[in-house]
Amino acid sequence: xxxxxxxxxxxxxxxxxxxxxxxxxxxxxxxxxxxxxxxxxxxxxxxxxxxxxxxxxxxxxxxxxxxxxxxxxxxxxxxxxxxxxxxxxxxxxxxxxxxxxxxxxxxxxxxxxxxxxxxxxxxxxxxxxxxxxxxxxxxxxxxxxxxxxxxxxxxxxxxxxxxxxxxxxxxxxxxxxxxxxxxxxxxxxxxxxxxxxxxxxxxxxxxxxxxxxxxxxxxxxxxxxxxxxxxxxxxxxxxxxxxxxxxxxxxxxxxxxxxxxxxxxxxxxxxxxxxxxxxxxxxxxxxxxxxxxxxxxxxxxxxxxxxxxxxxxxxxxxxxxxxxxxxxxxxxxxxxxxxxxxxxxxxxxxxxxxxxxxx
Amino acid sequence: xxxxxxxxxxxxxxxxxxxxxxxxxxxxxxxxxxxxxxxxxxxxxxxxxxxxxxxxxxxxxxxxxxxxxxxxxxxxxxxxxxxxxxxxxxxxxxxxxxxxxxxxxxxxxxxxxxxxxxxxxxxxxxxxxxxxxxxxxxxxxxxxxxxxxxxxxxxxxxxxxxxxxxxxxxxxxxxxxxxxxxxxxxxxxxxxxxxxxxxxxxxxxxxxxxxxxxxxxxxxxxxxxxxxxxxxxxxxxxxxxxxxxxxxxxxxxxxxxxxxxxxxxxxxxxxxxxxxxx
Numbered sequence: 243x244x245x246x247x248x249x250x251x252x253x254x255x256x257x258x259x260x261x262x263x264x265x266x267x268x269x270x271x272x273x274x275x276x277x278x279x280x281x282x283x284x285x286x287x288x289x290x291x292x293x294x295x296x297x298x299x300x301x302x303x304x305x306x307x308x309x310x311x312x313x314x315x316x317x318x319x320x321x322x323x324x325x326x327x328x329x330x331x332x333x334x335x336x337x338x339x340x341x342x343x344x345x346x347x348x349x350x351x352x353x354x355x356x357x358x359x360x361x362x363x364x365x366x367x368x369x370x371x372x373x374x375x376x377x378x379x380x381x382x383x384x385x386x387x388x389x390x391x392x393x394x395x396x397x398x399x400x401x402x403x404x405x406x407x408x409x410x411x412x413x414x415x416x417x418x419x420x421x422x423x424x425x426x427x428x429x430x431x432x433x434x435x436x437x438x439x440x441x442x443x444x445x446x447x448x449x450x451x452x453x454x455x456x457x458x459x460x461x462x463x464x465x466x467x468x469x470x471x472x473x474x475x476x477x478x479x480x481x482x483x484x485x486x487x488x489x490x491x492x493x494x495x496x497x498x499x500x501x502x503x504x505x506x507x508x509x510x511x512x513x514x515x516x517x518x519x520x521x522x523x524x525x526x527x528x529x530x531x532x533x534x535x536x537x538x539x540x541x542x543x544x545x546x547x548x549x550x551x552x553x554x555x556x557x558x559x560x561x562x563x564x565x566x567x568x569x570x571x572x573x574x575x576x577x578x579x580x581x582x583x584x585x586x587x588x589x590x591x592x593x594x595x596x597x598x599x600x601x
Numbered sequence: 602x603x604x605x606x607x608x609x610x611x612x613x614x615x616x617x618x619x620x621x622x623x624x625x626x627x628x629x630x631x632x633x634x635x636x637x638x639x640x641x642x643x644x645x646x647x648x649x650x651x652x653x654x655x656x657x658x659x660x661x662x663x664x665x666x667x668x669x670x671x672x673x674x675x676x677x678x679x680x681x682x683x684x685x686x687x688x689x690x691x692x693x694x695x696x697x698x699x700x701x702x703x704x705x706x707x708x709x710x711x712x713x714x715x716x717x718x719x720x721x722x723x724x725x726x727x728x729x730x731x732x733x734x735x736x737x738x739x740x741x742x743x744x745x746x747x748x749x750x751x752x753x754x755x756x757x758x759x760x761x762x763x764x765x766x767x768x769x770x771x772x773x774x775x776x777x778x779x780x781x782x783x784x785x786x787x788x789x790x791x792x793x794x795x796x797x798x799x800x801x802x803x804x805x806x807x808x809x810x811x812x813x814x815x816x817x818x819x820x821x822x823x824x825x826x827x828x829x830x831x832x833x834x835x836x837x838x839x840x841x842x843x844x845x846x847x848x849x850x851x852x853x854x855x856x857x858x859x860x861x862x863x864x865x866x867x868x869x870x871x872x873x874x875x876x877x878x879x
Binding site for chain 1: 656657658716719720723724725726740743818819822823824825826827838839840841842843844847874
C-alpha cells in the first residue's frame with residue numbers, strides 16, 4: 243500500500259512539475275513574442291498601430307481618459323501612427339508592486355516619487371528618472387487642502403485649528419495610503435515653519451493631529467466616503483483635486499473648501515519603465531506621451547481635472563480656480579523620498595512612534 | 602506477502618491514480634501558493650521573524666484579529682444552529698428563499714459587505730443612529746469588526762450543521778420521549794452528541810475565515826493602531842513600504858497560530874465524534 247501511495251505522490255509531483263514548466267514555458271514564449279512584435283511595430287514601420295500601458299493611481303482615472311484621447315489624436319496627426327493607450331488604476335503602492343511583479347507598463351504615473359524609486363530599485367527604471375522631465379518629472383501638481391462642512395461650523399482656517407478642542411480630523415492611514423503621506427508631510431512642514439524648524443515640536447503637532455483622527459481609512463477614497471457619506475469628522479484632509487471633485491459631485495451646498503496658509507506642493511511624478519519600453523520597442527511613443535503632458539493641451543486637460551498646471555500660460559488661464567497659498571516642496575523641507583519614507587513612515591519611524599502604547 | 606495483496610483490495614478502485622490527481626490539485630491550489638509565500642520572502646531572516654513576533658503593534662493586531670474572529674465564530678455557532686434548526690424542522694412560507702439567502706455572504710464581494718455594514722452601523726446609519734446615543738459604538742470599534750466577521754462566517758455554520766440535522770432520525774427522539782425523557786434531555790443526550798462535530802467544523806471554518814478577512818473589515822474597523830487594526834492590514838501596510846520580508850513574516854506568524862488553533866479544533870472534533878459514538 244505504501245508503495246502505491248508513493249507512486250501516487252510521484253505521479254502528482256510529475257503532473258505539478260509539467261504544469262509549472264508548461265506555465266513557465268508559455269509565459270516566456272508569450273513575453274518574447276510580445277517583444278518581437280513590439281519591436282517590429284516600434285521599428286521602421288512607423289505606421290503600424292502600437293499599444294501603450296499607463297499604470298497610474300486612483301484619482302487620475304478621469305484625467306487620463308481625457309488625455310489619452312487627446313494624445314492619440316496628436317500622435318496620429320504628427321506621425322501617422324495609431325496608438326491605443328490602456329489604463330490601469332489602483333492604490334499607488336499597489337500599482338508600483340504590480341509593475342515590479344511583471345505588469346508590462348510602458349509608463350507609470352504615480353502618486354509619490356517613492357513608489358517609482360521602488361521600481362528603480364528593481365532595475366526596471368534607470369537611475370535619474372526624476373530629472374528626466376521638467377519640474378521633477380511632475381507635469382501637474384496638487385496640494386493638500388481642507389474640506390469642511392457647509393458654513394464651516396468649527397471655524398477652521400489653518401492647520402492650528404485642526405487640533406483645537408474636539409475637532410475631528412479625517413485622513414487615511416499614511417502606512418497604507420500615498421495620499422495620506424502628503425497630508426502628514428504638509429502638517430509637518432507647517433509645524434516646522436511655525437516652530438523655528440524645531441523637529442520635536444513638529445512631532446508633537448502631528449502626533450496631536452492624529453489623536454484628533456477618529457478613523458484611519460486604508461485609502462484616500464475611503465476617507466472621503468467616511469467624511470461625506472458617514473458624516474464623521476469636522477474636516478477632511480484631501481488632495482486639492484479630490485476636494486474639488488467631492489464638491490462638484492456631491493453638491494456645493496454641503497461642503498466648503500478651506501485653503502490653509504501653508505501647504506505642501508504634492509508632486510505626482512511620471513516615468514518611462516525603461517526595461518519594458520525597450521523590450522516592447524515603445525520608447526519613442528512613451529517618451530512623447532509623457533512630454534505631451536507638458537504641452538498646452540495636456541496642461542489644460544490637467545487643469546480641467548483640478549490638477550495644478552505647471553505651464554505658465556495655462557496657469558494664468560486657470561488662476562481663479564486655484565487659490566494662491568504658500569507652497570513648499572518635499573525637496574525643500576524633507577529631501578528625497580527615500581529618506582522621508584525611512585524616517586517617517588517605515589516600521590519604527592516617527593509615524594509609528596506617535597502610536598507607541600501608553601503615549 | 603499475502604498481507605500486501607489483501608491491503609491492495611480497496612473499496613474504490615484506482616487509488617494510485619486518484620491519489621495522484623488529488624496531490625496534483627492540492628499542490629496547484631493550496632501547496633504551491635503557500636510555498637510561493639515562503640519563497641517570495643527572499644530577505645526573511647530569523648531576526649525579522651523575531652522582530653515581527655515581538656512588535657507591540659503586531660501583537661495588538663493579532664489580539665484584535667483572533668478575539669474578534671473568535672467572538673464572531675462563537676456567536677455564529679449559536680445563531681447558525683438556530684437558523685439550521687428552523688430551516689430543517691419547520692415549514693413556513695418563503696422557506697426556500699430564506700434558505701438561499703444564507704449563501705449570499707459567500708457571493709458578495711467582501712468590500713461591498715464592508716461598505717454596506719458601515720453604512721448601517723455608523724453613527725448616522727439605520728441602526729447606528731439609535732444605538733450610538735446609548736453610548737454603544739458599533740462601527741469603528743471591535744464590535745464593528747465582530748459584526749462584519751459574523752456576516753462573513755454565518756453560512757459556514759449553517760451549511761455544516763444543516764445536513765446533519767436533516768439526517769437525524771425522528772424515531773430515536775420519539776423513542777426517547779416515550780421512555781419519558783424531557784425535551785432538554787433529548788436535546789442534550791440525543792441531538793447534541795451528533796451535532797457537536799459539525800458545529801465544531803462550522804466554528805473552525807468561520808473562525809479561520811475571520812482571521813484572514815480583509816475587505817469587509819477595513820471599512821468598518823477604522824484601522825486605529827493598537828485598537829482596531831487587524832493583522833491583515835499590517836501585512837498590507839508592510840507591502841506598501843515594499844517590505845516583502847516583513848509582510849511574509851506577519852503572514853507566516855498568522856498562518857502558524859491559525860494552524861495550531863485549527864489543529865486543536867480538529868482534534869476536539871475527532872474526540873467528540875468518538876465520544877459521541879461510545
